[in-house]
Amino acid sequence: MFLISLSAALICLIAFTTSNTANALNNGVAKLPVLGYNTWNAYQCNIDEGLILQTAQLMKSLGLQASGYEFVNIDDCWAEKNRTAAGDIIEDQVRFKSGMKWLNQQIHALGFKTGIYSDSGWFTCAGYPGSYSNELRDAQTFADMGFDYLKYDNCAIPYDSITREGEVGRYQRMSDALAQVGKSVGRNFVFSLCEWGWTQVWMWGAQLGHSWRTTGDISTQWESLTAIINFNSFLTQATNFYGRNDMDMVRNIFSGNGGLTFEEAKSHFTAWALMKSPLLIGTNLSAITPEILGILKNQEILAINQDPVIGTSVSPFRWGINADWTSNDTHPAQFWSGQAQSGTVFMLLNTLDVPSTMSFNLTESPFIRAGRQYSVRDLWTHTDNGTAVRNFTAENVPPHGIVALLLKDAGDEPAGLYPACSVWFQCTDKNGTNVGG
Incomplete structure (x- = not known):
């Protein structure tokens, strides 16, 4: 490694x-x-x-x-x-x-x-x-x-x-x-x-x-x-x-x-x-x-x-088990995203030998807009799984299993959420005051 x-x-x-x-x-x-x-x-x-x-x-x-x-x-x-x-x-x-x-x-x-x-x-x-x-x-x-x-x-x-x-x-x-x-x-x-x-x-x-x-x-x-x-x-x-x-x-x-x-x-x-x-x-x-x-x-x-509009691959936005940019043949990057003509694709790979719950902040992906909510489509169960606001959690991903999602913009996130930013420690008022959690 x-x-x-x-x-x-x-x-x-x-x-x-x-x-x-x-x-x-x-x-x-x-x-x-x-x-x-x-x-x-x-x-x-x-x-x-x-x-x-x-x-x-x-x-x-x-x-x-x-x-x-x-x-x-x-x-x-x-x-x-x-x-x-x-x-x-x-x-x-x-x-x-x-x-x-x-x-x-x-x-x-x-x-x-x-x-x-x-x-x-x-x-x-x-x-x-x-x-x-x-x-x-x-x-x-x-x-x-x-x-x-x-x-x-x-x-x-x-x-x-x-x-x-x-x-x-x-x-x-x-x-x-x-x-x-x-x-x-x-x-x-x-x-x-x-x-x-x-x-x-x-x-x-x-x-x-x-x-x-x-x-x-x-x-x-x-x-x-x-x-x-x-x-x-x-x-x-x-x-x-x-x-x-x-x-x-x-x-x-x-x-x-x-x-x-x-x-x-x-x-x-x-x-x-x-x-x-x-x-x-x-x-x-x-x-x-x-x-x-x-x-x-x-x-x-x-x-x-086979997307005719987007030719690029998904890429890791967080490695997960290991620090980002770590090369590990048995435990590669776990959190991936990429663009698609109809939304943002997410791939969650459980490299562990046991079930794992996998969570991420939506804006960890560079293709997600802050302050918006997203409808969630599961590409393996072929089901629409509600709306994600700021975060998403996949429960009990099987050992060596995978989750594939397509997120589509569903409008502004609900008003009044606290803190004012999904990444709380970066949240700053225009007067310079930190307004995080």
Whole structure:
């Protein structure tokens, strides 16, 4: 655990705010976070054309497409182990015997878009051909196959004496290739940088792609989620329209499968959605439970993630258990807020192993106006919970659970409240007299 100085953190946040908005890769696609499916977490290398097509059909029949999930993305292990004599990367001739072009036609006909995977090194992380030195050739191949999206990984990096450049340069090569091919075919790619955050990708990723991984791979353990939330709590200003922190896939696996509890799965989905991460499902859809499906289809949470007016993430306004600006992988910030087109979003995360009552002053959020009262909408119970005046308290938040609220301005607060200010120790009369409690 370490403490980041407030002044240094504020400088970083200002830099993120100004640079990300100005340099975002606005090429007409991925203005909002991508919603879809990725094969890796559920199947790893055990994929074939039948499974991919079945997954697309399930996304449609389960109502995920109607909820906004529009991408079906194939991860590693899809190719032959060697390129052709002409140097082309091709699909596995047994597992994808009908060809990727055919498969894309079938999935596009269902109303989806499709994604493929490659790597900025010699090989992918599973040992299949990478795209280093073949960027333009492979970008053209992916376009010819009919793909709309490319996830680009960071394994098997060539020697420094070969690249003479860092990760920015290697990702720039594919970003330029995708732009060139996109211009020729009249269809721009969504470009996802799976770079793991080792060279402060949140500082430069928006210039090259639409999302960038900020951490290593997610697991199905609570400690993995809290570590990712903690790390990203210091990077929230890097996210906006056309470019965002990617917190890795949504692994909503809970009790009975050796993974998350139901409350943890809700916290996982809520934090990812409200922090405006891409939402790529990594669950076996043929075995999905109604409970998990309900989490993934929460329209009020998805509406915040897909807000067409506000592209920024929620950010912490108070850390809670720890002093503000404390980095703690097991107990990250607990009190968050952000703007939405229809109000102010609040996220309360209970990182304790026991139920907790969580309270805050409304004006701790920079988006709340003093002297006003606010109607409260619970985005998980889907209920209107009265009006908040100055403060709000969530009773008995479950262990590792979450509360997501949308507060809307409901007019002036009642007259005659004492003290005259919600933050009493700052309350001063115009003659200089302190009139606090």
